[in-house]
Amino acid sequence: MARSAPSILLVNPWIVDFAAYDFWNKPVGLLSVGAALRDAGCVVRLLDCMDRYHPALAGDIAARTPAAVPERDDGSGHFLKTVLDKPEVLAAVPRRWGRYGLPLETVRRLIASQPVPDAVLVTSGMTYWYPGVQAVIACIRERHPGVPVLLGGVYATLCTEHARRWSGADCVIPGEGERAGLEAVAEITGLAVDSSRAADGEPFPAPAQDLYPVLRSASLITSRGCPFRCPFCASHLLTGGGFRTRSPESVVREIETHLGEKGTVDFAFVDDALLFRKEEHLLPMLRLLAAKRLPLRLHAPNGMHPSWIDGETAVWMRKTGFRTIRLSVETVNPDRLREMGGKVTAESLTEAVQRFVEAGYSPAELGAYAIMGLPGQPIEETAETLAFVFSLGMRVSLAAFSPIPGTASWAEAVAAGLIAGDADPLVSNHTAFLALTRPSEYGRFVKLGTLAADGNGMLKKGVRPMENAGFRKRLAEFL
Numbered sequence: 001m002a003r004s005a006p007s008i009l010l011v012n013p014w015i016v017d018f019a020a021y022d023f024w025n026k027p028v029g030l031l032s033v034g035a036a037l038r039d040a041g042c043v044v045r046l047l048d049c050m051d052r053y054h055p056a057l058a059g060d061i062a063a064r065t066p067a068a069v070p071e072r073d074d075g076s077g078h079f080l081k082t083v084l085d086k087p088e089v090l091a092a093v094p095r096r097w098g099r100y101g102l103p104l105e106t107v108r109r110l111i112a113s114q115p116v117p118d119a120v121l122v123t124s125g126m127t128y129w130y131p132g133v134q135a136v137i138a139c140i141r142e143r144h145p146g147v148p149v150l151l152g153g154v155y156a157t158l159c160t161e162h163a164r165r166w167s168g169a170d171c172v173i174p175g176e177g178e179r180a181g182l183e184a185v186a187e188i189t190g191l192a193v194d195s196s197r198a199a200d201g202e203p204f205p206a207p208a209q210d211l212y213p214v215l216r217s218a219s220l221i222t223s224r225g226c227p228f229r230c231p232f233c234a235s236h237l238l239t240g241g242g243f244r245t246r247s248p249e250s251v252v253r254e255i256e257t258h259l260g261e262k263g264t265v266d267f268a269f270v271d272d273a274l275l276f277r278k279e280e281h282l283l284p285m286l287r288l289l290a291a292k293r294l295p296l297r298l299h300a301p302n303g304m305h306p307s308w309i310d311g312e313t314a315v316w317m318r319k320t321g322f323r324t325i326r327l328s329v330e331t332v333n334p335d336r337l338r339e340m341g342g343k344v345t346a347e348s349l350t351e352a353v354q355r356f357v358e359a360g361y362s363p364a365e366l367g368a369y370a371i372m373g374l375p376g377q378p379i380e381e382t383a384e385t386l387a388f389v390f391s392l393g394m395r396v397s398l399a400a401f402s403p404i405p406g407t408a409s410w411a412e413a414v415a416a417g418l419i420a421g422d423a424d425p426l427v428s429n430h431t432a433f434l435a436l437t438r439p440s441e442y443g444r445f446v447k448l449g450t451l452a453a454d455g456n457g458m459l460k461k462g463v464r465p466m467e468n469a470g471f472r473k474r475l476a477e478f479l
């Protein structure tokens with residue numbers, strides 16, 4: 001029999017990893033599904049195990065950010081880490097593994113204090129974070145044994161069979177969830193839904209971030225999909241239906257709402273390809289935003305495509321308050337760049353930096369992602385990339401390669417014997433994969449990581465690493 005107002009609990013599980021940092025992470029996919037459910041008449045609540053500003057932590061700053069690390073003023077920050085015993089398959093990785101986010105007891109208490117929901121919708125991030133999914137589902141089962149648990153998200157989509165077998169969920173729903181999640185909930189609760197309804201003509205709804213009691217920072221997802229098919233990336237497997245954009249007006253309205261209701265000023269764009277078709281999308285959005293003169297700090301933590309940065313884009317980004325700008329460079333090796341799809345060149349990075357400098361940024365405010373540990377990629381190549389990025393006066397973030405199930409790089413890694421086709425997703429953790437597949441070099445990779453961090457630290461103090469003899473000497477050890 002149909003009942004009114006089914007009650008749904010949305011859950012973002014813990015991250016379980018060797019390292020994690022809150023780059024304004026919000027589970028925007030889960031919250032979009034939540035928005036769709038709310039539109040269809042459900043009462044929706046949220047339990048985000050990664051919410052550093054949860055009122056349950058009030059006064060307990062140590063639970064928000066480890067005491068030794070000062071709180072940053074831009075809404076990003078460290079999570080509390082609870083060290084756990086490493087699973088057997090990760091025994092050889094010389095790092096401490098742990099659970100990040102709210103303490104276990106706090107989560108148990110929060111689950112117990114909620115009204116019993118009609119269904120629980122759990123999301124999943126990285127494929128290799130599944131132990132956090134299992135743990136939170138176990139907590140829900142403990143308290144609400146009869147309530148159906150549905151699982152979606154990145155892990156559920158890329159490792160569907162693994163999730164069906166091991167997550168503990170009643171139902172695993174791969175792919176985009178606004179419609180499929182709604183249909184599943186309708187079936188469970190008897191809710192009559194029109195799942196074909198798109199919120200006010202938009203291709204997907206704005207995530208229900210108003211569910212956070214304190215919204216210190218928010219994520220913005222203004223488009224879905226990516227026009228590229230880079231061999232290492234799973235974006236095309238996660239976002240079906242091509243490239244779609246929300247209207248500039250709806251994004252600006254979302255920003256104004258959070259600013260007005262919660263005082264949020266830090267917003268991070270998490271689009272796959274923020275600059276794609278920028279004339280029709282990003283630029284109109286930024287012009288609209290600039291006209292409002294809002295006191296915002298904007299962040300682009302995902303690597304942007306340098307050759308899409310022109311003078312106009314850089315100027316509008318400056319005007320609207322972009323503080324975090326990350327560009328993808330991957331590597332300076334032209335052959336490998338071609339193998340990876342040929343979308344970036346070292347020259348395009350140089351030009352992008354020039355455009356940003358002309359718009360008023362200092363190069364030290366800009367960052368570039370470089371990749372390390374690709375199969376067959378020598379450490380020297382990453383060191384050269386580091387030298388190149390630092391010679392431009394910008395910061396560098398080293399991203400360790402790890403193969404993602406379903407991608408071309410995964411098939412290659414399996415064919416090369418680097419990972420088993422049916423491997424535990426844990427061994428594809430980016431820290432683990434490097435340590436397990438390049439054990440004799442792992443120490444040098446760690447040293448290169450420290451060097452990158454030191455170079456970034458020098459830039460912060462106004463010193464260019466490549467103009468410092470001591471730094472150049474340390475880097476020379478890798479070249």
Ligand code: B12
Nearest residue numbers: 025026029121123126127152153176177181233234270399
């Ligand atoms: C934004 C992003 C980040 C941000 C995170 C910020 C944030 N707000 O979360 C930053 C920049 C920090 C980041 C970092 C990294 N990322 Co990242 N990131 C992404 C990205 C581009 C978008 C994720 C997202 O928000 N998608 C949008 C939402 C709408 O989609 P969604 O969450 O999947 O939700 C939909 C469905 O899954 C479903 N759904 C979700 N939950 C539920 C629940 C239910 C019940 C149902 C029914 C449905 C459902 O419905 C939703 C709406 O349709 C993805 C690529 C992608 N397109 O997904 C990569 C991606 C997730 N990242 C990836 C990687 C590798 C990384 C890094 C490890 C890179 C590196 N080497 O350093 C780091 C690790 C960070 C860490 N250790 O903390 C990989 C994942 C690899 C893996 N094995 O799982 C991806 C897939 C990109 C890739 N290379 O292919 N990332």
